[in-house]
Amino acid sequence: MDEKIKDQEVLLVKDQKDENLKAVAGTDEKGGLKTVPPTAEHEQSFLKFDKHGNALENFLSNFMRQFKHPTPLNFFKVPFESAVASARVLSEMLKAPDVPSNKEMLDSARVNPSDYAGEQKQPFQGIDPDKVKWEQFEQMGVSRESLEKGKHLDDLLQYRKTPLIPIAIKIGEVSLYTDARLSLKASGDGTFIPVVHAIRKEPQLEREFFGHTFTDEDKKALRETGNLGRTVELVRCQTKVHNFTFN
Incomplete structure (x- = not known):
């Protein structure tokens, strides 16, 4: 999977007058939303946002300025690479939004356009390379020049x-x-230090997990969204797990 695709997100929208969840594809000449079904055949029409930038905030800010009191809409932000599968899961949860496990997941993905009704945010600022502790990279055999x-x-x-x-x-x-992936995190003194992300093996979904056997639908949902999307009972620990996930 292209690393840039992993950094992209899309907006799903649910109009209270329409029972179907849609994917945002852009805006029309009047500033209204253009939408498409959130299916694989329409993926190329999805409006994508870099999750590290401020394009999403600007889009919603412009939308709110255009429509001071838009028709009640529910927006949800999901990763582009799993948008189709996420849309299926969210669509099912929207049928029973007051169920605690459903409400928790819906709220975690929900985006409130009114939060962006003010001024647009400042352009995204990257990390100042002079604030990176390159000597810690060199201890791992990695230099700024090699990167x-x-x-x-x-x-x-x-x-x-x-x-x-x-x-x-x-x-x-x-x-x-x-081999590992590297990233940066801020330290207490305002500098940035390396974080090592070791290789992780794919979960063994063919095996029974605390008494639960994953169905083909379970495996597909977990691989595409990292979320089971339903409640299962784990026999060995005698507890229920809501929205089982793996990283």
Whole structure:
């Protein structure tokens, strides 16, 4: 999957006068919303937003200025790469929005346009490279120059993870070599330090999980959205898990 696609999000919208959830495709000449069904055949029409930028805020801000009191609309923000599957899950949950587990997930994805009715935000600012502790990268065999040469420096400075790159971790007199993705996080003194994201194995969905056997639909939902979208009972721990997820 293209790393840029992973950073893209789309808006889903539900008009109270329409029972169907739609994907936002843009605006028409009057500033009204253009929508398409949230299906695979319409994916290329989805209006996409970089989650690290402010395009979404600007879009909603312009929309609210155009329509001071728009028809009651419910907006939901979901990743582009799982938009179709997420739309299916949210559509089902909207049929029973007051169920606690449904309400929790709907609220986590909900976007309130009125929050963007004011001034547009300042342009997105990346990380100042002079505030990065490059010496900590060098301890892993990675330099600023090597990141720049590999065209990974911009990923770091734009708050994104790099692709997998080789690193060396020294433990005593032993060096361990592996591939990992790197990102930056702010430290208490205003500088930025590296974060190592080790390779994770794909979950073993073919195996029984605390007494629950995943159906084909379960596996598809988990792989595409990271969310089961329903409640299951785990026999061994005698508890119910709402919206089972994995990372």
